[in-house]
Amino acid sequence: MKNISKIKNIFLPVLLLAILASCVATKKYERPTGIVDEKLFRTDLLPKDSSSIANVSWKEIFTDVTLQKHISKALENNLDIRIALQNIISAESYLKQSKSAYLPTINVGPNYTFGTQSLNTASGQMLSQRKYNNTFDFSGNVNWEIDIWGKMAAQERAQLAEYLGTVSAHQSIKSDLVAAVANAYYQLLTFDEQKRIINETIKIRNKNLETTKALKEAGILTEVAVQQSQALVYNAESLLVNIDVQIELLENTMSLLMGIPSRKIERTTLSQQNFPQQFSLGFPANLLSNRPDVKMAEYDLMNAFELTKAAKAQFYPTLRITGSTGLQSSNIDDLFNLNSIFANVVGGLVQPVLNKRQIRTQYEVSLANQEKAYFNFKKSLLNAGKEVSDALKTYSAQDNFISLKQKELEAYQKSVEFSQQLVNYGMANYLEVLNASVNQLNSELNISNAKFAKMQAGIELYRALGGGWK
Numbered sequence: 001m002k003n004i005s006k007i008k009n010i011f012l013p014v015l016l017l018a019i020l021a022s023c024v025a026t027k028k029y030e031r032p033t034g035i036v037d038e039k040l041f042r043t044d045l046l047p048k049d050s051s052s053i054a055n056v057s058w059k060e061i062f063t064d065v066t067l068q069k070h071i072s073k074a075l076e077n078n079l080d081i082r083i084a085l086q087n088i089i090s091a092e093s094y095l096k097q098s099k100s101a102y103l104p105t106i107n108v109g110p111n112y113t114f115g116t117q118s119l120n121t122a123s124g125q126m127l128s129q130r131k132y133n134n135t136f137d138f139s140g141n142v143n144w145e146i147d148i149w150g151k152m153a154a155q156e157r158a159q160l161a162e163y164l165g166t167v168s169a170h171q172s173i174k175s176d177l178v179a180a181v182a183n184a185y186y187q188l189l190t191f192d193e194q195k196r197i198i199n200e201t202i203k204i205r206n207k208n209l210e211t212t213k214a215l216k217e218a219g220i221l222t223e224v225a226v227q228q229s230q231a232l233v234y235n236a237e238s239l240l241v242n243i244d245v246q247i248e249l250l251e252n253t254m255s256l257l258m259g260i261p262s263r264k265i266e267r268t269t270l271s272q273q274n275f276p277q278q279f280s281l282g283f284p285a286n287l288l289s290n291r292p293d294v295k296m297a298e299y300d301l302m303n304a305f306e307l308t309k310a311a312k313a314q315f316y317p318t319l320r321i322t323g324s325t326g327l328q329s330s331n332i333d334d335l336f337n338l339n340s341i342f343a344n345v346v347g348g349l350v351q352p353v354l355n356k357r358q359i360r361t362q363y364e365v366s367l368a369n370q371e372k373a374y375f376n377f378k379k380s381l382l383n384a385g386k387e388v389s390d391a392l393k394t395y396s397a398q399d400n401f402i403s404l405k406q407k408e409l410e411a412y413q414k415s416v417e418f419s420q421q422l423v424n425y426g427m428a429n430y431l432e433v434l435n436a437s438v439n440q441l442n443s444e445l446n447i448s449n450a451k452f453a454k455m456q457a458g459i460e461l462y463r464a465l466g467g468g469w470k
Contacts, residue, residue: 027309029157029302029305029306031288031298032374032377032378035377035378035381036284036285036287036288036381037284037385038283038284039284040284040287040381040382040384040385040388041281041284041385041388041389041392042385042389042392042393051280051282052280052281052282052283052286052290052465052466052467053276053279053280053281053282053461053462053465053467054282054286054290054291054462054465054466054467054470055282055290055467055470056467057470058071058178058182058462058467058468058470061276061462061467062178062182063274064185064268064272064273064274066266066267066268067181067182067185067267069266070181070185070254070258070265070266071177071178071181071182073258073259073260074177074178074181074257074258074259075174075177075178076259077258077259077260078173078177078257078258078259079259080173080177081170081173081174081177084166084169084170084173085170087166087169087170088163088166088167088170090166091159091162091163091165091166092163094159094162094163095156095159095160095162095163097159098152098155098156098158098159098160099156101147101152101155101156102147102152103144104142104143104144104321105142105143105144106140106141106142107140107141108139108140108141109138109139110136110137110138111135111136111137111138111139112134112135112136112137113133113134113135113137114132114133114134114135115132115133115135116130116131116132116133117130117131133330134330134331134332135328135329135330136328136329136330136331136332136335137326137327137328137329137335138326138327138335139324139325139326139327139328139342140324140325140326141322141323141324142321142322142323142324143320143321143322144320144321144322145318145319145320145321146319146320146321148316148317148318148319149313149316150309150313151309151310151313151314152310154306154307154309154310154313155306155307155310157302157306158302158303158306158307158310161299161300161302161303161306162299162303164295164299165296165299165300165303168292168293168295168296168299169292169296170292171292171295171469172291172292172293172296172469174292174468174469175292175463175466175467175468175469176463176468177257177468178463178468178469179459179460179462179463179468180257181254181257181258182459183456183459184250184253184254184257185254185265185267186270186273186452186455186456186459187250187452187456188247188250188251188254188265188267189267189268189269189270189273189452190270190448190449190451190452191243191246191247191250192247192267192269192270193269193270193448194243194445194448195240195243195244195247197441197444197445197448198236198239198240198243198441199240201236201441201444202233202236202237202240204437205229205232205233205236205437206233208229208232208433208437209226209229209230209232209233212225212226212229213226228434229434232434232437232438235438236441251263251264251265270448270451273455275455275458276458279395279458279461279462279465281388281392281465282465284385286465286466287381287384287385287388287465287466288381289466290465290466290467291380291384291464291465291466292466292469293380293384294377294380294381294384294466296380297373297376297377297379297380297381298377300373300376300377301370301373301374301376301377303373304366304369304370304372304373305370305373307366307369307370308363308366308367308369308370310366311359311362311363311365311366312363314352314359314362314363315352315359315363316351317349317350317351318349318350318351319347319348319349320347320348320350321345321346321347322345322346322347323343323344323345323346324342324343324344325341325342325343325344326341326342327340327341327342328340328342384464384466387460387463387464388461388464388465390460390464391457391458391460391461391464392461394453394454394456394457394460395454395457395458395461398450398451398453398454398457399454401450402447402450402451402454405443405446405447405450406447408443409440409443409444409447412436412439412440412443413440415432415436415439415440416433416436416437416440419432419433419436
């Protein structure tokens, strides 16, 4: 009965503190109010419903089978993707560890102790001779901290937020990677188109050179016109050299994105592309669920919020229960005997009083980190809104720009034709033909760049709205 009474005396305070812990009200994380502005997108095309193109798979946006193959390879092999996956694995391990923090620590093992006293001490002089003591034991130790104030629970939730943040980081890399591969692919197609334009221009200019030489022989033009025509051929050929360099460099970049050695990239043609003409925006609030980097910023805020609560809990007493039990004997032959059994249990509350201001400092730093996380969260939303607004403006302006450039090209084509006829009749300076030819080529290249700029803006709008990772 005495033993039962002792056990009650030990565990009754523990039970009372456990009940107290269950009654402690902990403040839960709530998303800051007013964090999303309804006018986050700078556009007159305000969304009428929550549907967003960000929820559409990238395979439905980029329908070119060859491009889909390149994107799939990049998602599988890209080294940044693989690093992000390892970050998820690490965070998951820490999360599992935080879930186990509520359990006691148990150590079990055998021990042997040998000891002898000094003969120059009072006890040693009383014995007048040296004694040797042997102690054998096989014991287990238990150390258990009870989470009264929710410190461990807050640390677990903080670790969960950090794990979810690594998942969002992985999604963000996927979104950026899909956009990067698509951009590079369409840029390659644009370079191919520009290379075709330059090759055709070289053929035309070589014919013009032969015409110029014939007109010189006829006494209509001088050697100056011949040399100027020759210079235009060299100019176009130099553009061809430069475009070939740009193509190879871009192929090397795409190879790196796909995690393979640099090589020639398989591709179709620009005329075969079927790019979406309309993009549904959805509400600005959708960015909170669609944009992985915005989600990651909020998870950082959640992590900082929970760590602040954990730091505040350090001010309160800590309840620890320690105990040990096992077998102990001075003679190994008697170790496994009922008389060798020993046990002890200790429960105690530890209240920090003076600790060189460490707890106060940790709490103040955690408050500052929480405030920084809030500002980063808000900044990520504003940045997302800016990216959507930029892409919208660029995308919507390209059609009008291309139309004007097309009219400009037609005017230059007529200018070349008319000026060449006038030269043939000796009614114009050949310099007019040369200028018109240069302007025509530049106009054709500008049109191809404008078409690529529209596709690039569409890709960026898709990414900015949070598409590409699903």
